[in-house]
Amino acid sequence: MTIAEAPLLEDTKLGPKAGGLYRHQNFGTGLATGIILGFIAWALSDWLLQGSNWGSDMVVTVTCVGWVIGFNAGIGTFNAIFRWTAGRDETREDQLYGAGVGQGWKRYFKYCTDHKVVGTQYLVLVMVLFGVGGTLAMMIRTQLLTPHNQWLSMQTYNAILSIHGMVMIIATIIMVSGPFANFIMPIMIGAKDMAFPRLNAMSFWVVVSAVPPILGSFFVGGIDSGWTTYAPLSVQTSPGQDMFSVTIITFVVSVTVAGINTLVTVITMRAPGMTMGRLPIFVWASIVAGTLGLYAMPAFLMAQSALLTDRVVGTSFYAPATGGAGWLYENCFWIMGHPEVYVILIPGVGALVEIASTFARKPVFAYKAMVAGMLGIAGLAIMVWAHHMFTTGWAPNLANPWMLTTELISIPTGIVFLCLVGTIWRGSIWTRLPMYWVYLFLWNFIIGGVTGIYLSDVPADQYFHGDMFVTAHFHFTLLGGAMIGAAGAVCYWFPKLSTRIFDERLGKVAFWFIAIGIQVTYYGQFWEGFEGMPRRIGNYATLFQPANQMSTIGAYILMAGWIIFGYTLVHSWMHGERASANPWHAKTLEWHTPTPVPLENFLVDPVVTSDPYGYGEPEVAPTKEPEPVPVGTQSSEEGAH
């Protein structure tokens, strides 16, 4: 039997009972179970807690927890655990059902363990979250169009800006690590799937269950303490804060599970010959970000758990009247908060490096320096958090050490930059759409980085802290840097994800709107910052009007750009031109497997003989000719499902 004749795994005929309970579960049953359990939790706690001091907070928290557990039970998160506990672990047939065999498009609405399905689900979720966060951003900018605008009440405005912040942070954390570290990264290292496919599905559906509470907080008064939810304000605010905390705690579970999964996959699932020194840069970026997330996110879980107990059962971690301190919250928050921006940024940069190498037709410049740079960023990122607290009055004597570590981080960042520029240096520049985003990143991130240097300097930060300059700075790095990386990744890997080419004509229109929109919006906000306009105000003095109008106009251009981008994505997905397996003639492994990618990814198990960047170099003959092994002839235990 030749490889071409071997039946594909996804065409396997499964028995009528394969999958067990999974057969009856999908997104609909998850929603139903979640709503029912949430309702039961609400009714029970409301009845039991009537008249107690913290009644409403307790009821809201219990209801949200009921929803989260109910949704996950309904979708199938706990099935495998219970089966394993009961001694009836899944059979091979159950695993194949779980990977989506024989379910067609319905597998996208199920607890599906196929990493490619999970990646696609993540992409859709990220788009939905950006839609929500972007709409809120437009409401903020519209409110700020004129001074003393009365369009939104201050309560609504504060709620909108807080939820905008957190929804965007959730979306950006998963925007590259979700779709691409799930869909592409395992193929890049020659693996059949992630190391823990069920945990992979769990990481996605747990995020889905985490989103409704934070959006629901609008209906119980909203929150008015920003995405940072500084205590003690957040201890006193409306029950919306409880829903925010439940969302964060649930989300951290997902990020932790996903981070462990990424790390174990790269360590244990690499194809023969795929040494750590031959890993594509994007894989390095994924594990650096995953590991950094493992370090950072639990601090947020801790901070929010303590906040929740302060609110619900009356502990006093943060309440100054009973011996607590807001500084404790601020420290825990930023121990998460600073590494988290690199969790967002590094995968985007990794994707751009792959793009730069492919479209400059050149090897990645100084591979080892690039990896060292990313590791250096990650190592320093955990030691800089208190630069967010220069002006809080906490430990003023430590200002100099924090200034040192913060400024040191520009050295590994500079190395990563050098390697990106070095990759373009003397290349044969092929200006297809993905390459556009690399150039935009080079422009934007320099501005984001340089403005960060002012903020790292304590005397200058004493002016700029808490004003619009900071807002402009981190939007330039997160939107102008990381999100541009994500947009590049979408355009680059879209043929593999969707089997079609991302429409380049429309895509370039979107690109120019986005590129110009970013400049206008955030130059306006830098201007506001220089003038001295505080962040997070919904009503400003007439002095700031020209800068704000510039920023709002820019924001509308930006919105138009992202809408065109989203439309292009949906349109290309449905009607785009069919792509070949390797439309960019790239050398990384994901382009050397058929499109659409078969279940377990490869028709022949790959054997790696060099790194994937040998542009312009003669093929190095492998020391040993690999034996082609048709998929399916290996023992089933080795299969990832």
Add this chain to the structure above:
Amino acid sequence: MSTSHEDQKREEISEQIDPFFKGGPIYRRPIFKIGVIWAIFTIIGILIALLLPQHIMPTNQSHEFSDVMNTVVLFSILAAPVAAVVWAIAAYSLVAWRKRMPDYNEPPPDGAPLRGNTVAISAWLGVSVFLVIVLLVWGMTVLGSQNQAQANTIRVNVTGQQWLWNFSYPGTGVSSNVLELPENTTVIFQVTSQDVTHGFWPVELGTQIDANPGFITYIQATPDKLGRFDVRCSQLCGLYHSYMYTHGEVVTPSQFKSWLRSQGASSSSVNGFTSINKTFAEGKN
């Protein structure tokens, strides 16, 4: 990791690469053209650094604000050549190294297989380490000078509450919602809050510190120009955070004393206000 076999191949290739920095008249070499673009970007950057901040920042009313302004200008000047390197190469690559193939879907021939360049990396590393040292020494020096005890010092208590500021002048019994300060006198603000965290930010004085409930934080500023300045809240503090602002006034020392008296302070307490606080200043640090 690459095998020695691969390394050998790569060395052979790198020998074949056309010399990039040599041959031909200097103005025809790519490195010269990139240098010209770099110089243009650098000059534009430095001009922006020198001209822009003073036009869009508020009136400078204190030593601390001068520090902020100087820092912004200096850091921008230092950053301009570094940013210009990246932008110059990017711009040049789009013009000179862009390859258009007759078939859009066909990739251009491979570029030069450069796997790294020790000189470039070392030089870049050296420059960035040097710049970080400059930034750090500058920051530490300025911060150190700001924290020095001054001979001519007063103290003002600042209390934030949702959503207004209260300023009191210890010993005089004067309390106000407007921050009145004497010119050329170092003011140590003792900042706290009654409810949630606020951010005390006298904008034109170029400094700020959070007002934390249960704790007192200190910040000092030396106003050196007469006139009105803004006081804003820089930390989201709840419903009416947007409206939590007031203003202050820098006046001459004699005007300041008469203002204190007009607010009901006795003459002896007004005279004692400055002398008592000199000893406080000596006690700090």
